[in-house]
Amino acid sequence: MEFWELTDEQLIAQCDWYARRASGRGGQKRNKTSSAITLRHRPTDITVVATESRLQGENREKALERLRLALVLAIRRPVDMETFQPPAELREQINTNSKLKVNPRNPRYLSILATALDLLNFYRGQVSHAADRLGITTTNFINLLEHDPKAWTAAQEMRKKYGLPVLKK
Numbered sequence: 001m002e003f004w005e006l007t008d009e010q011l012i013a014q015c016d017w018y019a020r021r022a023s024g025r026g027g028q029k030r031n032k033t034s035s036a037i038t039l040r041h042r043p044t045d046i047t048v049v050a051t052e053s054r055l056q057g058e059n060r061e062k063a064l065e066r067l068r069l070a071l072v073l074a075i076r077r078p079v080d081m082e083t084f085q086p087p088a089e090l091r092e093q094i095n096t097n098s099k100l101k102v103n104p105r106n107p108r109y110l111s112i113l114a115t116a117l118d119l120l121n122f123y124r125g126q127v128s129h130a131a132d133r134l135g136i137t138t139t140n141f142i143n144l145l146e147h148d149p150k151a152w153t154a155a156q157e158m159r160k161k162y163g164l165p166v167l168k169k
Contacts, residue, residue, distance in 0.1 A: 003041070003075070004068040004110050009066060015042045021127050022051040037063045046070045072114045073154045079122040090115055100136045104147050112153055116144055117158070125159035127167065142167060 002009065005023035036051040037059040048070055050062035089108040092102050102112050119130035131141035145155045146169060156166050 002071075002077075002111075002114065003043070004071045004114070008064055011041075011067065012039075014042055015067070016042060017060075017063075019056055024151070039063045039067050041067060041071065044071065044074060046074060068110055069148065069150060072110050072117070073150055076121045077114070077116075077118050079134075081122070084133065085114055087111065090134065094135060095164055098136055098140075100134070100140050100144060101149075102144065109147075113144065113148075116141065117154065118166050120155060120158055125155075125162040125164045142169075 007106050018038045019034040020036050021034055029152045035054055037055045037056060038047060039048045048063050048066040050059040050066065052062060067107050090112045092106065095103045101108055119133055123129040126142050127137045131138045
């Protein structure tokens with residue numbers, strides 16, 4: 001099981017977390033309570049912060065969401081092409097027109113995004129090869145990356161690392 005697939009409790013157990021006072025707009029409640037949350041994932045040393053809400057619990061949830069995405073973007077898993085099959089959660093999101101239909105609100109989104117980024121890394125940034133391996137179009141693969149600005153940036157950085165030009169939106 002990957003870090004981003006852990007339950008909230010399991011993931012928090014791997015983190016150091018700190019509550020502090022948030023600065024900025026929000027009135028006395030925000031400035032007098034320790035509602036801002038910082039999570040540092042010990043195994044990866046990834047740190048995220050959430051300060052939007054005046055409620056510590058809401059900021060904790062937001063920080064966990066950010067941490068899960070940060071883990072997906074940072075961790076690349078090796079791909080064995082001899083045995084690789086798109087995971088069931090990904091295949092279930094592909095319709096009869098070979099279009100992947102998934103967005104960030106889908107509970108399977110992070111696992112699907114992780115698989116896409118792993119393949120993109122394996123194919124040294126070549127979107128067409130990664131898309132073919134998933135059984136979707138290149139445009140559909142790019143659309144998946146565009147759902148989240150941080151995923152888009154991660155893909156662009158990966159392509160840059162392999163000497164490829166940036167993707168066009």
